[in-house]
Amino acid sequence: MTKIKSMAVFCGAADGNNPAYIKGAHTLGKIMAENGVDLVYGAGHVGMMGAVAKSVLDAGGRAIGVINKTLNEREEQTFLLTDLILYPSLHERKDAMYAMSDAFCILPGGIGTMDELSEIMTLKQIGDLNKPIILFNIAGFWDPFRIFIDRLISEGYLKPEYEKLVTYIDRAEDILPTAQKEIDAIDNKK
Numbered sequence: 001m002t003k004i005k006s007m008a009v010f011c012g013a014a015d016g017n018n019p020a021y022i023k024g025a026h027t028l029g030k031i032m033a034e035n036g037v038d039l040v041y042g043a044g045h046v047g048m049m050g051a052v053a054k055s056v057l058d059a060g061g062r063a064i065g066v067i068n069k070t071l072n073e074r075e076e077q078t079f080l081l082t083d084l085i086l087y088p089s090l091h092e093r094k095d096a097m098y099a100m101s102d103a104f105c106i107l108p109g110g111i112g113t114m115d116e117l118s119e120i121m122t123l124k125q126i127g128d129l130n131k132p133i134i135l136f137n138i139a140g141f142w143d144p145f146r147i148f149i150d151r152l153i154s155e156g157y158l159k160p161e162y163e164k165l166v167t168y169i170d171r172a173e174d175i176l177p178t179a180q181k182e183i184d185a186i187d188n189k190k
């Protein structure tokens with residue numbers, strides 16, 4: 001069985017308006033460090049991204065930032081990551097993050113987060129990525145997305161079985177066990 005060793009976390013470069021979002025990011029970071037699961041993320045130092053990375057590092061874990069040239073030039077680096085990997089373009093950077101991670105966890109965020117989420121869902125739908133995608137549903141943030149996914153199904157644009165492309169989780173403590181369960185199920189099918 002493959003034990004989960006790394007998880008990509010996609011989330012906002014802003015804090016968001018509900019303090020529960022930053023709190024959730026912080027809790028997840030701590031849990032990842034305590035379980036020896038490396039954080040793979042977009043290398044941001046601010047908002048939700050900064051919160052999860054700082055929390056991982058403060059708890060003694062490993063935070064690996066993967067960034068492209070233009071974003072890196074703009075980014076103000078306020079703390080030191082375990083590793084910073086630089087790619088020329090956003091596309092190469094995203095592909096590297098998908099390959100490096102055993103699972104994905106999506107926290108509240110904006111358009112950048114939605115781009116990353118829809119891309120990994122597309123890759124999973126066409127069979128190019130077979131890894132868990134967990135939506136950390138802090139304070140019901142992903143409820144409208146879930147309704148929209150149901151709408152895509154009822155309107156005939158998404159096959160009903162693809163509702164299971166993602167898993168919605170309310171509690172940070174349930175994220176790694178849920179991801180591990182899906183990894184085990186994928187291993188058993190091989």
Ligand code: AMP
Binds near residue numbers: 049109
């Ligand atoms: P957003 O949800 O629009 O705030 O964008 C967040 C996502 O886009 C993250 O998961 C990052 O991969 C990427 N991103 C956006 N802003 C930055 C930034 N300042 N530094 C690094 N990555 C960023």
